[in-house]
Amino acid sequence: MKILVAVKRVADYNVKVRAKSDNTGPDLANVKMAINPFCEIAVEEAVRLKEKGIATEIIVVSIGAQAAQEQVRTALALGADRGILITTDTDLESLAVAKCLKAVCDNESPDIVLLGKQAIDGDNNHTGQMLGALTGWAQATFASELTIDGDSATVIREVDAGLQTIQIKLPAIVTADLRLNEPRYASLPNIMKAKKKTIDSTTPADLGVDVAPRTTLLKAEPPAERKAGIKVEDVAQLVDKLKNEAKVIS
């Protein structure tokens, strides 16, 4: 069984991201970058499937600037077998990413595509679903448990109402939620081994994908700063404010 895992290079979750002074986007100069945490969970799940003898090959793919090779390498150090880097200097929208992944699916014919449910930079939560539509394959998003059984998979999904269990036919798209697993650390020996694994490079153009943006970013601004609170005089004033200012009670 072949598994394709998509990983995205994003600002590290510990970083406090600021907007550029001209409001054209986030300021990523000299910011520590990392693999998107949900993508890391997807990689870990693939590696566990391989350790269980279910998966035979794990291919990791990333789309972005040349620097995203670092995140592909990280995934290789976590246990993926080989990498594909689709390089582009433009910021891709979810649809363009999904189309690139569709092209990779056409070339590689994976049985499962594992993705993070969303990236912590755009927080779009689009790509997995769009890839499902483009491929016509079954999709199971927000997975917190994945069990493979022959040519189908049982997935427990985290939905608003609680947990939903579904069965899907393979090939399928599965997007990882936070509780799917706890990713391992990349060890020094595995980082060294990852150096010797191959990463094939390609471009959206080579894959025949049109990545022209469909939307325009008008402005990126930091959220309004929180104002200091006030001390209320008494309960009556509190109730009044909750009723008439905050409008949380009526």
Added chain:
Amino acid sequence: MDFNLSDEQRAFQDAARAFAQGEMAPYAAEWDEEKIFPRDAIAAAGAMGFCGMYSPQELGGMGMSRLDASIVLEELAAACSSTAAFISIHNMATWMACTWGTEAVHSEFCEQLVVGEKLASYCLTEANAGSDAASISTKAIRDGKGTGDDYILNGGKSFISGAGSTDVLVLMARTGANDSGASGITAFAIPADLPGISYGKNESKMGWNSQPTRTISFEDVRVSAHYRLGAEGEGFKIAMKGLDGGRINIATCSIGAAQTTLNHAQQYIQERKQFGKPLAAFQALQFKLADMVTELVAARQMVRLAAFKLDNNDADKSTYCAMAKRFATDIGFQVCNEALQLHGGYGYLKEYPIERFLRDTRVHQILEGTNEIMRVIVARRILEEGATDIIR
């Protein structure tokens, strides 16, 4: 010349940081308070490859450069400098056993040492031989009886990190005459539980509480010759070679600690308000922070330079290691101390981690050669003719 870390070095750093922040930082205060030697965490570090970083790959080590090892160790020290320091000592002792050990030593110890399944202590210092390390008096006498191949060990060691909780002792003993000085010293790697070895109480210390420190007594301990490292009389040379790297390690532990306390101070002075504004609004404190970061960067670069010199077997590597050790451990302690000052009374409380890093880094100015001995080494070299030009 390129001062940037390579992709691989960044991967090492990221891995070490993730491990240290996940498996060490949350427990460091408890290890310190309860004097817990975290064998499980050290074994987990071993599984990550952190226990045999510059030991040869043929014996299961990582075969990394000292510079790469320093990048990893700094991240561990940023979480718990005491445990990181023990891991660094273990790395040094393991490297000695791998480099100069016989096949018997390799098969009996090294495979497990490089992955942290067995731990090693380094035993040089004695009650009456500290800075004057060549004056050690622990004796290893050839035994004429039996095969005539054994040594009989008598004497004692002091200030031994990990002693009583480790499995292997890498130790220096005198095989020559009492007045044989450095040339009469021989190195051994022996099982820590040989008959005749006994351990003192766990010393009560200012810091470094996550690792026990004990005296060791040797009373007619029979040691097979295959436990000898190198030839007879080579011990002091081996000890000094180990110490070049050991000094980089200890200097690195100071850098990691300083980085953490700087991080805390930078946040704290922006949160804490006095006289109606954050402490960070006061220029006196801004300047203090500016000096802390400037000196920390300088110290880190000096440590990495010394590691580079050691990796490239530079003729002046020992001088650079001595300069780096002196400078980085002084700056490391100073940054911790200033971070504590910026925290005011809160810095003095155990509720904040600053005082632990301060206590843990204080000893770095003393061990692995005191900073006074470092100055002796540097001064001796710089007074030689033409030596001032070498630093250009």
